[in-house]
Amino acid sequence: QKEVEQNSGPLSVPEGAIASLNCTYSDRGSQSFFWYRQYSGKSPELIMSIYSNGDKEDGRFTAQLNKASQYVSLLIRDSQPSDSATYLCAVISHDMRFGAGTRLTVKP
Amino acid sequence: DTGVSQNPRHKITKRGQNVTFRCDPISEHNRLYWYRQTLGQGPEFLTYFQNEAQLEKSRLLSDRFSAERPKGSFSTLEIQRTEQGDSAMYLCASSLGLGPTDTQYFGPGTRLTVL
Numbered sequence: 246q247k248e249v250e251q252n253s254g255p256l257s258v259p260e261g262a263i264a265s266l267n268c269t270y271s272d273r274g275s276q277s278f279f280w281y282r283q284y285s286g287k288s289p290e291l292i293m294s295i296y297s298n299g300d301k302e303d304g305r306f307t308a309q310l311n312k313a314s315q316y317v318s319l320l321i322r323d324s325q326p327s328d329s330a331t332y333l334c335a336v337i338s339h340d341m342r343f344g345a346g347t348r349l350t351v352k353p
Numbered sequence: 354d355t356g357v358s359q360n361p362r363h364k365i366t367k368r369g370q371n372v373t374f375r376c377d378p379i380s381e382h383n384r385l386y387w388y389r390q391t392l393g394q395g396p397e398f399l400t401y402f403q404n405e406a407q408l409e410k411s412r413l414l415s416d417r418f419s420a421e422r423p424k425g426s427f428s429t430l431e432i433q434r435t436e437q438g439d440s441a442m443y444l445c446a447s448s449l450g451l452g453p454t455d456t457q458y459f460g461p462g463t464r465l466t467v468l
Contacts, residue, residue, distance in 0.1 A: 249395070253393075276453040277453050277454065277455070279456070279457075281459075287461070287462075288442075288444055288459040288460060288461050288462045289396065289444075289459050290459070291456060291457075291458065294454070294456055296453060296454060333395050333396075335395075337453070337455070340398050340401070340409060340411075341386070341398060341457060342398070343395030343396050343397075344395050345393065345394050345395050346393075346394075346395050
């Protein structure tokens with residue numbers, strides 16, 4: 246079992262729709278959770294961090310954390326073509342572990 | 354630009370040669386991390402520094418890899434006797450080191466191609 250798992254996609258949504266990205270992790274001691282966006286050929290850029298159970302909203306992005314289920318998700322509302330990228334889930338327990346990423350395509 | 358910088362951005366080398374990459378972190382950040390990323394995968398942790406001290410090294414970091422951060426500012430990652438399997442994007446990140454809420458910011462990466 247991988248430490249951080251994501252559906253590789255590709256996930257395709259129409260412009261203006263909600264994109265839902267999911268991530269599960271194996272270490273129950275994990276304390277910090279991050280979503281990074283990575284455009285092709287570029288380095289990861291931080292979108293959101295979340296540390297406690299529940300929802301955290303920042304503009305069009307909402308992160309959701311459920312530690313009991315070891316599950317973290319990212320919702321992107323009103324998806325735009327510029328949101329097309331790979332989204333990386335990252336979890337810190339002892340050190341930072343990344344999932345393989347979910348490739349999102351937003352079609353105009 | 355006050356973000357994390359890395360040099361060179363691209364490096365092409367022949368198998369068996371040594372290469373060295375440099376990372377300059379955000380100025381007030383005392384933690385510095387190195388990752389390796391291959392196509393279709395997320396970044397894999399290699400090592401990190403708290404100031405000048407190297408606190409952790411991944412099992413992925415073979416004896417051919419060495420990293421330094423001599424004055425607690427910039428860091429170098431050296432790969433000796435490069436192999437084709439070393440071809441990857443090498444990413445550097447830095448953070449303030451705030452414990453559980455610590456956030457890492459990435460540099461643009463160095464893309465290594467070993468022929």
